[in-house]
Every structure is written in C-alpha cells, then in structure tokens.
Amino acid sequence: MVPLRSVVLAGGGTGGHIYPLLAFADALRRHFPEVRITTLGSPKGMENDLIPPAGYDLRVIPAFQLPRAINLNLLRTPDRMYKSAHAAGKILDEVQADVVVGFGGYVSVPAYLAAWRRELPIVIHEVNVPPGVANRMGMKFTKNIAVGFPSQPVAAESLRDARVVGVPLRTAIARMDRAALRPQALQHFGLRPDLPVLFVSGGSSGARTINLAVAEAAKRITHAGIQVLHVQGGRNDPFEVPSDLPVPYVVVPYLSDMQLGYAAADLMLCRGGAITVAETTAIGMPAIYVPYPHSNQEQKRNALPVVESGGGLLVDNSELTPEWIERTVIPLARDPQRLAAMGRAAGAYGRRDGDEALLDFVCEAVAGR
Numbered sequence: 484m485v486p487l488r489s490v491v492l493a494g495g496g497t498g499g500h501i502y503p504l505l506a507f508a509d510a511l512r513r514h515f516p517e518v519r520i521t522t523l524g525s526p527k528g529m530e531n532d533l534i535p536p537a538g539y540d541l542r543v544i545p546a547f548q549l550p551r552a553i554n555l556n557l558l559r560t561p562d563r564m565y566k567s568a569h570a571a572g573k574i575l576d577e578v579q580a581d582v583v584v585g586f587g588g589y590v591s592v593p594a595y596l597a598a599w600r601r602e603l604p605i606v607i608h609e610v611n612v613p614p615g616v617a618n619r620m621g622m623k624f625t626k627n628i629a630v631g632f633p634s635q636p637v638a639a640e641s642l643r644d645a646r647v648v649g650v651p652l653r654t655a656i657a658r659m660d661r662a663a664l665r666p667q668a669l670q671h672f673g674l675r676p677d678l679p680v681l682f683v684s685g686g687s688s689g690a691r692t693i694n695l696a697v698a699e700a701a702k703r704i705t706h707a708g709i710q711v712l713h714v715q716g717g718r719n720d721p722f723e724v725p726s727d728l729p730v731p732y733v734v735v736p737y738l739s740d741m742q743l744g745y746a747a748a749d750l751m752l753c754r755g756g757a758i759t760v761a762e763t764t765a766i767g768m769p770a771i772y773v774p775y776p777h778s779n780q781e782q783k784r785n786a787l788p789v790v791e792s793g794g795g796l797l798v799d800n801s802e803l804t805p806e807w808i809e810r811t812v813i814p815l816a817r818d819p820q821r822l823a824a825m826g827r828a829a830g831a832y833g834r835r836d837g838d839e840a841l842l843d844f845v846c847e848a849v850a851g852r
C-alpha cells in the first residue's frame with residue numbers, strides 16, 4: 484500500500500454523503516496513523532453537526548448551488564464556483580494534499596476542480612444510480628470511479644468501468660454483532676426482551692409519510708404485541724402517538740448510535756437511501772423499504788436487488804397506509820422464521836469491507852498518478 488501523508492475528503496449535505504466519508508476517514512487513520520485528514524464541507528450541510536464531533540478537521544468553503552442537470556451554463560456561471568474552487572485550492576495547497584476523495588454533494592465540485600487544476604489524483608465514490616450531479620461533474624476530471632453496489636455499473640453507462648468497492652460503513656455498524664448487543668440496546672431504549680421490535684427510520688432527514696402512517700397504525704401494531712422504535716428525523720415536525728398503548732412505542736428525534744437501533748430491531752421499516760441499504764444488508768437486517776418517490780427513483784433502484792434476493796419487501800410511498808401495515812408488517816414482525824430467512828438473504832447481498840476496499844483503490848490511484 485502506498486503510504487498516504489495528506490488526504491482531502493469532500494462530501495456533504497445529507498448523512499448519505501457524510502457517513503461513508505467518516506467511515507473512510509477512520510480506515511485511513513487505522514492504516515496510516517500519521518496521515519493528515521482534512522474534510523471540506525459547505526456552511527449549512529449536516530457535515531457541520533457530524534464531522535467535528537467525530538474528531539476530524541472540517542474546513543467550510545463558500546457554498547454554491549448546482550442545477551439539477553449538467554449543461555454549459557455551469558461553466559458560464561463561474562463567479563461563485565470559482566470562489567469555492569479557489570477556497571478549496573488554497574486548502575489543498577496548505578495541507579499539501581496527495582489525493583482528493585469525493586463522496587458527492589455540491590461541495591465536492593470545487594474540490595474536484597481545484598484538484599484537477601493541480602493535477603492531483605481524484606477518486607470519486609458514488610452510491611446512486613443515476614450518479615449525483617456533483618459526482619457526474621467530477622467524472623469529467625477522473626477515471627477513478629468507485630461504486631457501492633454491483634448493480635450500479637450494469638444500470639448506468641457512466642459507471643460502466645467503475646470499481647465495485649462497497650460502501651464504507653461506520654465501524655460500530657460494520658463490526659457489530661447484533662445478538663450480542665441486543666440486551667444493552669433494548670435496555671437503552673426501555674424496550675422489552677420478550678416482544679418483537681419494529682424499527683422505523685426515514686433516513687438521515689426522516690420521512691414524513693412514513694412517520695404519519697406508522698403513528699396512525701400505532702394502536703394496531705402495539706395491540707398485536709409489537710414494540711416500536713421510531714426515529715422521527717431531526718428535520719420533521721413531531722407527530723402524535725396515542726399515550727395509552729399496551730407495549731412500548733419509543734420515539735427518538737435522531738440516533739447518533741444507529742447500531743443500537745439495529746441491535747434492538749427484529750424488522751426495519753425504512754427509506755431506500757443507499758447507505759441505509761448498505762447497512763441493513765451488511766448486518767443481515769430484514770427490512771421493508773419505502774423508497775422516496777422522487778429523485779429519479781434512485782431509492783427504488785437501491786432496494787430492488789435486495790428485495791429480489793429475498794432480503795426484504797418493497798412498498799410504494801403512496802401505498803404505505805395503516806391498512807397495509809396491518810396486513811403486511813404485523814404478520815411479518817410476528818413470524819421469526821420468515822424474518823430469519825429474510826435476514827440471511829439480506830446478509831448474503833451485503834458486505835462489510837467497503838472502507839478497506841476503497842482505501843486499496845485510493846492507494847492504487849495515488850501510485851499510478
């Protein structure tokens with residue numbers, strides 16, 4: 484492995500871009516304890532909440548918005564972009580970066596531009612189909628593209644030559660032993676060990692439709708002897724859950740220790756964000772995916788291969804009603820054998836070594852510069 488001395492990581496916006504960045508930073512530190520790690524973020528993204536507490540240097544550069552489509556106007560609206568790229572470039576020079584690794588989100592673009600102008604190696608990690616706008620721009624500057632899932636190069640022409648490395652996952656999740664952590668997790672949330680737990684999460688920003696449908700079905704779910712651990716999502720309005728339920732229904736705004744939620748759960752009801760899918764499959768968690776209906780169906784594409792391999796179920800956002808939950812979720816949550824089979828199928832699809840595989844790829848890119 485080529486020793487790395489200074490690495491700049493760019494990515495921001497939502498948790499889906501930031502958690503893989505952090506997991507990769509941890510792998511870098513494990514292999515190269517002396518490496519200098521600098522992260523680039525934008526002023527308002529979730530990176531400001533997530534990166535400094537994880538112990539990494541976050542440099543904020545001026546924000547600029549990208550249009551949803553790539554066109555020549557981008558190159559003619561350079562004022563803000565150049566300002567951001569200039570700021571990114573100053574940081575690359577200051578830390579004498581060996582390589583820029585980008586995970587997507589608007590902030591990656593100035594980092595790619597600045598690295599390209601300095602002829603520094605650029606590595607892009609992409610988890611969605613179609614690739615996000617920022618990474619698609621970055622692909623004009625590098626051939627070093629890594630992806631999270633084997634389905635991506637098949638589905639997208641621009642990813643045809645990409646290396647499948649998996650998704651870097653936080654160590655607490657990638658290395659977790661669900662059964663061993665379960666007693667501590669149940670105690671942490673005040674859940675009972677003798678009844679199944681449905682874990683509800685709408686991704687890093689929460690999902691209003693899921694919140695409302697599950698809260699409305701609260702009585703039916705809990706009267707069927709199923710407990711609920713419901714992550715509301717920091718950016719969502721609180722919803723009403725009846726107070727006179729027969730078994731615990733625990734609502735939390737956001738979970739920093741997501742592994743505790745996974746350990747407590749028997750079944751998950753969630754969006755199909757790429758990192759969520761990477762995590763549920765890595766740990767063999769049976770899940771019902773409710774893909775976000777916009778954004779080019781990217782979440783449906785993320786979840787479909789898992790569902791087709793028997794690791795979960797898929798339901799359209801518009802079909803997630805309290806009645807659907809009663810008909811489908813309740814019987815499944817009470818069927819340990821079916822859950823175990825689903826969990827095994829999910830686990831066969833997932834992988835836990837994305838951080839190491841991406842690190843190998845980055846080292847190769849630096850060696851071949």
Ligand SMILES: CC(=O)N[C@H]1[C@@H](OP(=O)(O)OP(=O)(O)OC[C@H]2O[C@@H](n3ccc(=O)[nH]c3=O)[C@H](O)[C@@H]2O)O[C@H](CO)[C@@H](O)[C@@H]1O
Nearest residue numbers: 497498499502686687688714737738741756757758759775
């Ligand atoms: C609406 C939208 O455009 N969503 C996109 C966004 O999703 P989003 O930002 O929701 O990302 P993902 O679902 O991929 O990942 C969510 C991450 O947040 C973590 N988490 C979540 C809740 C919580 O309480 N605590 C916590 O730690 C999860 O463990 C996971 O690591 O980025 C993904 C990756 O680019 C895309 O595939 C999604 O389509």
